[in-house]
Amino acid sequence: MDQSQIDKFKDAAREAHCNMDEKAFDEVLEKVAQSKTHASDCALHNGPALEPGPCDCGATAQQ
Numbered sequence: 001m002d003q004s005q006i007d008k009f010k011d012a013a014r015e016a017h018c019n020m021d022e023k024a025f026d027e028v029l030e031k032v033a034q035s036k037t038h039a040s041d042c043a044l045h046n047g048p049a050l051e052p053g054p055c056d057c058g059a060t061a062q063q
């Protein structure tokens with residue numbers, strides 16, 4: 001996901017924000033941010049061929 005896709009997502013999310021509670025909104029944004037920062041060989045990306053594992057690239061641990 002590149003930066004322009006993230007910006008588009010944020011715009012759409014902002015428009016939908018009135019239908020979403022604050023915590024859910026933050027969680028979705030966090031997932032979008034994580035999808036950008038995980039290494040391409042992170043275990044999270046093993047699916048669907050393999051069972052996706054817990055993060056092993058360190059991106060999750062950096063929070």
Ligand SMILES: [Zn+2]
Nearest residue numbers: 038042055057
């Ligand atoms: Zn990872």
